[in-house]
């Protein structure tokens with residue numbers, strides 16, 4: 001079989017290799033601590049699972065509209081207007097199987113070959129992969145570790161050209177846990193308006209902010225008409241396997257996205273949308289307890305990492321990731337992640353799995369029990385202490 005040239009430009013996240021290697025070692029009898037996986041370790045709250053059962057029993061087993069069930073689109077618009085202050089109507093909402101299709105379709109609908117996409121890096125690898133797949137040019141923009149991984153605005157200004165078409169933001173941020181301050185969002189809004197850029201704002205971790213606030217750039221003046229807000233249920237409601245996400249965007253783009261949905265997935269599973277309705281309207285106490293637990297684990301991870309010689313970690317303001325600096329260990333990111341897995345049985349991800357700009361860092365997910373986190377940190381400490389002694 002001969003494949004299209006563009007397939008050579010699509011990558012799958014290197015991080016999945018580490019996860020697979022960890023699983024393989026575990027299957028061979030090794031004790032493995034998983035600090036790699038980017039999904040809540042909690043189960044979906046039971047009232048949401050019951051809502052899916054009830055929806056199946058009630059006959060939500062058929063096709064639905066491509067952009068989502070009208071009542072669900074309305075509920076999302078109402079909820080995001082109330083929770084996040086977004087000026088949106090049901091016609092601005094498109095429901096998809098997970099948040100990833102929104103990212104994919106937003107780029108598919110707007111980018112031409114040769115367009116430049118500005119991506120603060122390190123970043124979730126899908127952004128660059130899809131942009132390259134579509135023939136666009138990825139322009140990485142550095143983040144400033146010393147300022148909580150804020151966007152380097154001066155560097156961004158220098159990288160804007162007449163071919164710049166899109167800026168992708170992600171706050172709270174995977175892999176660093178950084179949250180963009182309001183002042184940065186205001187500066188970014190001004191830049192994108194002046195240069196007529198589309199903004200893709202991935203806010204999938206907006207429900208997990210541990211310090212301060214993480215407003216949506218779409219709430220700033222003149223931004224709602226140029227922004228695609230990407231969000232979903234995977235992280236906030238511990239629903240990764242259900243595949244339920246959505247985007248909030250200008251209506252003309254929503255119509256194109258509905259056409260892309262129609263031609264690819266037909267629609268998002270209707271009983272899953274009903275479960276999503278229950279998630280938004282039901283009691284939020286389990287969600288709040290989960291976020292509180294992540295916050296407590298964050299303390300364990302940051303303190304544990306900072307007690308290890310050669311490692312430094314500032315407290316991540318959101319999501320459930322820590323992105324410690326490991327240059328002081330004398331090892332490069334991939335070497336360290338590799339050796340921690342093989343020798344200590346701890347899965348972490350090299351910062352370079354999120355772009356070359358991630359060198360000198362590891363990503364640790366603290367979506368694991370405090371007990372496992374303590375064990376994982378103890379193993380990392382032991383491994384590095386032995387290396388220093390050797």
Ligand SMILES: Cc1ncc(COP(=O)(O)O)c(C=O)c1O
Nearest residue numbers: 038098099100124174232234245
């Ligand atoms: C930043 C970011 N955006 C989007 C996604 C994808 O979410 P979904 O499971 O809803 O497709 C992830 C998942 O890891 C993520 O980290």
